[in-house]
Amino acid sequence: xxxELSQDLSLLHLVLNASLPVQIVMALLLGASLMSWWFIFxxxxxxxxxxxxxxxFEREFWGGGDINAMYQRVAAEREDAGEMEHIxxxxxxxxxxxxxxxxLSLNVIIDGTRRAMRATYQRELDGLESHLSFLAxxxxxxxxxxxxxxxxxxxxxxxxxxxxxxxxLAQVAPGIAEALIATAMGLFAAIPAVVGYNRYTxxxxxxxxxxxxxMEEFSNILQRQATKAV
Amino acid sequence: MNLPTDAPFVSRPAPxxxxxxxxxGVHAVFVLLLVFGVSWQTQHPAPVMVDLWENLPKAAPPVxxxxxxPPPPPPVKAPEPVKAVPAPKPVADEPAPPKAPDIALEKKxxxxxxxxxxxxxxxxxEKLKAIQAEEQQARAEAxxxxxxxxxxxxxxxxxxxxxxxxxxxxxxxEEAANAALAMKQAAERAxxxxxxxxxxxxxxxxxxxxxxxxxxxxxxxxxxxxxxEVRCAVRLLPTGEVQSVRVTQSSGNAAYDEAVVxxxxxxxxxxxxxxxxxxxxxVPELSFVHRPKE
Numbered sequence: 001x002x003x004e005l006s007q008d009l010s011l012l013h014l015v016l017n018a019s020l021p022v023q024i025v026m027a028l029l030l031g032a033s034l035m036s037w038w039f040i041f042x043x044x045x046x047x048x049x050x051x052x053x054x055x056x057f058e059r060e061f062w063g064g065g066d067i068n069a070m071y072q073r074v075a076a077e078r079e080d081a082g083e084m085e086h087i088x089x090x091x092x093x094x095x096x097x098x099x100x101x102x103x104l105s106l107n108v109i110i111d112g113t114r115r116a117m118r119a120t121y122q123r124e125l126d127g128l129e130s131h132l133s134f135l136a137x138x139x140x141x142x143x144x145x146x147x148x149x150x151x152x153x154x155x156x157x158x159x160x161x162x163x164x165x166x167x168x169l170a171q172v173a174p175g176i177a178e179a180l181i182a183t184a185m186g187l188f189a190a191i192p193a194v195v196g197y198n199r200y201t202x203x204x205x206x207x208x209x210x211x212x213x214x215m216e217e218f219s220n221i222l223q224r225q226a227t228k229a230v
Numbered sequence: 231m232n233l234p235t236d237a238p239f240v241s242r243p244a245p246x247x248x249x250x251x252x253x254x255g256v257h258a259v260f261v262l263l264l265v266f267g268v269s270w271q272t273q274h275p276a277p278v279m280v281d282l283w284e285n286l287p288k289a290a291p292p293v294x295x296x297x298x299x300p301p302p303p304p305p306v307k308a309p310e311p312v313k314a315v316p317a318p319k320p321v322a323d324e325p326a327p328p329k330a331p332d333i334a335l336e337k338k339x340x341x342x343x344x345x346x347x348x349x350x351x352x353x354x355x356e357k358l359k360a361i362q363a364e365e366q367q368a369r370a371e372a373x374x375x376x377x378x379x380x381x382x383x384x385x386x387x388x389x390x391x392x393x394x395x396x397x398x399x400x401x402x403x404e405e406a407a408n409a410a411l412a413m414k415q416a417a418e419r420a421x422x423x424x425x426x427x428x429x430x431x432x433x434x435x436x437x438x439x440x441x442x443x444x445x446x447x448x449x450x451x452x453x454x455x456x457x458x459e460v461r462c463a464v465r466l467l468p469t470g471e472v473q474s475v476r477v478t479q480s481s482g483n484a485a486y487d488e489a490v491v492x493x494x495x496x497x498x499x500x501x502x503x504x505x506x507x508x509x510x511x512x513v514p515e516l517s518f519v520h521r522p523k524e
Contacts, residue, residue: 011264030257037256041249068473072514076468096473188260 014178019156025149025182029142033189036138039131040196047203050128053082054210061214067092067221083124084211088218091117095222110223117215124211128204132197139194146186153179425507432508439501441520448493450522451485458483460490462518468509470499478517490520 015026060070074081074089081089094116098109157175161167458481465473475491500516503509 011261034253034257037253038246038250041252042246045245045249072467 011181014174014181017174018153018178018181022149022153022156022179022182025145025152026185029146029149029182029185029189032138032142032145033185033192036135036189036193036196039134040192043131043135043196043200046128047200047207050083050207051203054084054207057082057084057088058210058214061088083128083207084214086124087117087120087211087215090120091215091218091222095226099226106223106226109226110219113222114215114219117218121208121211121215125204125208128207132200132204135193135197135200139190139197142186142189142193143183144186146183146189149182149186150179153182429505429508429511432503432505433511436501436503436508436512440497440516440518443497443501444490444493444518444520445522447496448520448522449489451483451489454483454486454522457521457523458486460487460520462490462494462520464494464500464516464518466500466502466513466516468502468513470502472498472500486522494518 015023018026071089071092074085075093078086078089091113095109095113098104098112154176157172157179160175161172164171459479460477460481461479463476463478465475467473472495475494477487477491480487500512502512
């Protein structure tokens with residue numbers, strides 16, 4: 001028996017003593033975990049900001065302000081404006097341009113306005129949804145990668161056992177322990193990624209719904225205004 | 231077509247650096263938890279040596295039996311009260327003194343007298359001592375009070391002097407601060423006036439540019455005579471786009487007025503200065519004077 005060798009199960013020791021494929025798997029999983037946490041925080045900040053700005057804009061818009069004044073404000077500070085404000089700005093600008101050209105029918109004006117808003121909506125939604133696919137990939141793949149590392153490590157451990165006359169548990173235990181770390185890392189990378197992905201897709205869906213309803217309502221308002229003016 | 235004004239706005243990306251730091255922090259916390267929270271070392275307890283004895287040494291039993299001993303003492307103590315019963319002996323001795331009662335009485339009396347005198351003397355001395363002590367205390371008190379008074383006066387004087395000094399210092403400080411403030415204000419005024427002239431220059435420049443652009447777009451009617459002046463009020467967006475044009479003072483020639491209005495609408499977007507203060511002269515409304523010739 002060699003008690004010194006079988007008892008030292010510190011984390012660093014386990015990682016450093018693992019075989020090369022298992023080490024590569026661990027490095028891969030660590031990288032995936034770091035990236036997914038990075039994106040989780042990026043998305044968290046971005047979505048918080050988007051929600052805050054949308055709330056603010058809706059309060060202002062339905063609070064009964066002057067649309068012209070609001071358009072001027074949004075156009076002046078578009079760098080700091082939220083997603084819905086960009087949609088509003090694009091729609092209103094298109095509406096004003098079309099209305100200045102005489103001879104266009106009401107339908108053409110409203111359709112053009114709606115197209116402009118939809119284009120901006122798609123672009124903003126695309127910005128909000130960026131990186132989410134990475135989270136989904138990490139969430140679904142990294143447990144398998146970790147499992148692969150574990151299977152490989154256990155295989156190595158049992159191969160070592162075949163050359164020994166008297167097999168004891170102490171001869172395979174360290175190998176299995178270091179192999180299992182790969183599974184743990186895979187789960188550690190996957191769980192937050194899945195939670196973040198589900199949470200953020202839900203949040204973005206709700207935001208998209210709000211934006212779409214706003215586009216419809218705003219089109220109605222513009223249509224009413226245009227009919228009144230004509 | 232003017233495409234740049236149609237260009238869509240692309241949002242800024244979210245703060246990436248803070249997110250990266252937070253991600254690293256999460257991993258660091260997790261690793262620390264693993265390293266320090268879980269004991270990876272399996273520790274064997276140190277071996278314990280046990281001696282087994284078949285026959286215990288004989289010395290042991292007495293040690294074990296000793297504890298019962300304390301009870302016996304009470305029985306030993308109990309006889310004592312019985313012994314106390316014979317004590318009446320001293321009582322029997324007492325009747326003996328009456329053999330010489332006088333001497334004893336006199337002696338006692340003298341003794342008492344002496345004691346009384348001594349006591350009185352002691353009391354007197356004590357009283358004297360107390361009076362003396364009181365006097366001494368009073369004197370000490372008076373001295374202390376005088377000293378305190380002196381100290382207080384000194385303190386007062388010092389305080390007064392210090393206040394005077396403070397006052398002088400403060401007036402000096404104030405004067406210095408006033409001088410500094412005046413200098414600063416002068417510098418600010420100079421900077422403000424400089425900025426004003428700069429703004430005025432930029433405004434004039436852009437006015438000229440706008441006039442030139444509008445003049446280039448104007449198609450003069452054939453029946454125009456002289457150099458008539460038209461005043462317009464132009465509502466502008468911060469981006470320079472023209473929202474509406476209104477003639478505030480006509481030139482008298484309706485066709486010419488119309489031509490100027492059309493030219494201004496055609497010139498949208500007007501060149502506006504990038505400077506925020508200078509732009510205030512143009513947005514939201516610009517009063518515009520137009521003449522066909524310079």
